[in-house]
Amino acid sequence: MPAHTQAHVQHTPPALTETQWATARWEDDGGPAYEPPPGPQAGQWLRIAAAMAERLPELAGREDVLVTCEEQTRSGAPAAFFPTLAALEIDRALFAPLNPATIDPARSGDEERYPVAWGAFTHEAAHAAHSRWSTPPPLRGTALDSAAQLLEESRAEHAHLARRPGDRRFLRSAVHTLVLADFTSQTPTDRWQAAAAAGLILARRDAGILDEDETETLANTITGILGSDLLEHLAQIWSAAHATADEDGQTMLEHAEAWCQALGADPASPEPVPDPTGRRGELAEAIGKVVAAVTANETAQAAAHARVEAARTARKQAKAAQVAQARQAAKTAEKVFAPGQRPYTPGKPVKGQRGRSPVTGSRLPTGAEKAAAGQLARALRAAAYRERITTVTSSAAPPGRLNMRQALARDAQKAAGATPTATPWTRTVHRPNPTPPLRVGIAVDVSGSMSAAAGPIASAAWILAKAAALTDPDSRSATVAYDRSVTAITAPGRAPQRVTQFDAGGLGHSLAEALDALTAGIDLDRPGAGRLLVIASDGYYRQEEAARAAERITALRATGCAVLWLAFDPDPRPLPGTTVLELTDPAQAAAAIGQAATAALATTQP
DSSP: OOTHHHHSBOSSOOOOOHHHHHHHHHHHTTOOOOOOOOOTTHHHHHHHHHHHHHHHHHHHSOSOOEEEEESSOSSSSSEEEETTTTEEEEEGGGGTTSOGGGOOTTSTTGGGGOHHHHHHHHHHHHHHHHOOOOOOGGGTTSHHHHHHHHHHHHHHHHHHHHHOGGGHHHHHHTHHHHTGGGOOTTSBOSHHHHHHHIIIIIHHHHTTSSOHHHHHHHHHHHHHHHOHHHHHHHHHHHHHHHTSOTTOHHHHHHHHHHHHHHTTOOTTSOOOOOOTTSOBSHHHHHHHHHHHHHHHHHHHHHHHHHHHHHHHHHHHHHHHHHHHHHHHHHHHHHHHTSTTOOOBOOSSOOTTOOOOOOEEEEEOOOHHHHHHHHHHHHHHHHHHOOOOEEEEEEESSSSSEEOHHHHHHHHHHHHTTOOOOOOOEEEEEEEOOOOOOEEEEEEEEOBGGGGGGHHHHHHHHHHHHHHHHHHOTTOEEEEEEESSSEEEEEOTTOOOSSEEEEOOOBOSOOHHHHHHHHHHHHTTTSSSSEEEEEEEOOOOOOHHHHHHHHHHHHHHHHTTOEEEEEEOSSSOOOOTTSEEEEOSOGGGHHHHHHHHHHHHHHTSOO
16 A cells, blocks of 8 residues: 555654654753754745645634644655644645745635645645544554555545535645655556555545546556456445545444455455565556646646636726726816817926917808708618517417417317417517617817818818707717817707817827717717717827827727718828728718718617
8 A cells, every 4th residue: 555645644643763862862861952953944934834824724624733844744745634733744845846935825826826735735634624533553554544544535535625626626736746656666566556546546536536537547457457346346435435424433444444355455464465576567657647637637727717817807907997098088078078168188288388279260050051960860860760679479369360270289289188389379569669869979180281171071060960969859969179189169968059160280189088088078988879989080190199099999999889080181091990981072071971970870789
């Protein structure tokens, strides 16, 4: 039987070494207490052990266990639990290659960085919580004791997973540490050792720790050694052990005795001596394949988990950025649409410099402009129209339209004495689908390159705003002009009575801030309305200006807002994500804008 099955749970403290005996005799003779010189990282390991002791109650439900991190464990195993001392020790090597200064078990989630060490710790915590019995001293060292401790390994983990199923992957990560080291190329391929491999690996499969595909190779190897009937009998024994209570030591000893009898071993004698001429290394090779499969699956699982966490983090960051952007957009809208229509200049204010308003006056709309606004309003209403919702229902009784095939089927079901299930009556109900209101935001470029189009764009802006107001009482529009500053032309929710005139001679392009003001001012990013953003510009921006504006346009498109780009220049440079309308004749702008706006709006969802 592998030695580690007896090293994990130490019912008696390990024997003192010669150095420990000498130290004890020295202290008995009156010498000062010997304190070994601390290692270079001794303080860090004391801190780590204390933090693990603080986490142990959540794993084992016990607060009386002392945890130590040893350079060489007293038991010789990577980790061990001493019931009589209420002590748990773990080998520092399990944390390699991490620097002890970076290890912080007190922080929940830090254990993800050292799953093997935490898996060994979890295994010992399972013993601390559930191994509440011990082999009587006269029977220790016998085959019965070895079999009992073997069965206790998977039983304790099975009981632990019933309380904490989330610890499964840590126990899986520690399989190499807990099992493989005790099966080497010199391990004989005999019945007793094959049964031990089954009790340590296949029993963990049945306990829900390992997967069947991971243990298939080992199961085939052990079947070839023991035979399917004997292996099935052993599986029944460890399954019965899994159902045994924590304090029921007598039943565990009975299971151990049945184990010995199944393998033809004397329970009261030491473990059977292997045949020195037998095959060796076969079990170690098969268990190595199990460990490799578990490692590969855990690596893939960890990678998938990392991708999910990265996606979750990205969503949180995007949501936080979206909230921050919405907050900033609201502040921008307050400044742009503040009473007085003073230009708002983004960025840090420069002393002595104030934004120049492009507004030069206003005039009454012409008859042609009024007619164009009415025509555009009708076109926008048609584009926003939604078909009635049609619902077809079937029933066993009127009202509705009779389906004779279903009626005959229902009569046949009744005649046969069966429960009628046919539904011969069909009813079609048409419900109106309310036409949503409109939200139209208009951003006009008044930089120097747009001077030739200032008149037609002013006319088009009034027509669009007026048409939106005529479509529905709940419809709203807003218009801003932008160069380096952003100036409100039409405030949100106000139908323009006069055509605002402006000149185009500014510098720079604050389109991003203009879009923020329109988005927050009339809720262009909020579903529930037909939403349209119209940008009139030639697109001659600096790279940073274009990138910031394109980001806003992409976000609006993602919410279902249509974006129309009006270009009066022979060589327009529209930003991506927009529906481009190039107007070679500014005098024909109104009609062309109406057609493009209705087409863009019809393809979006409110």
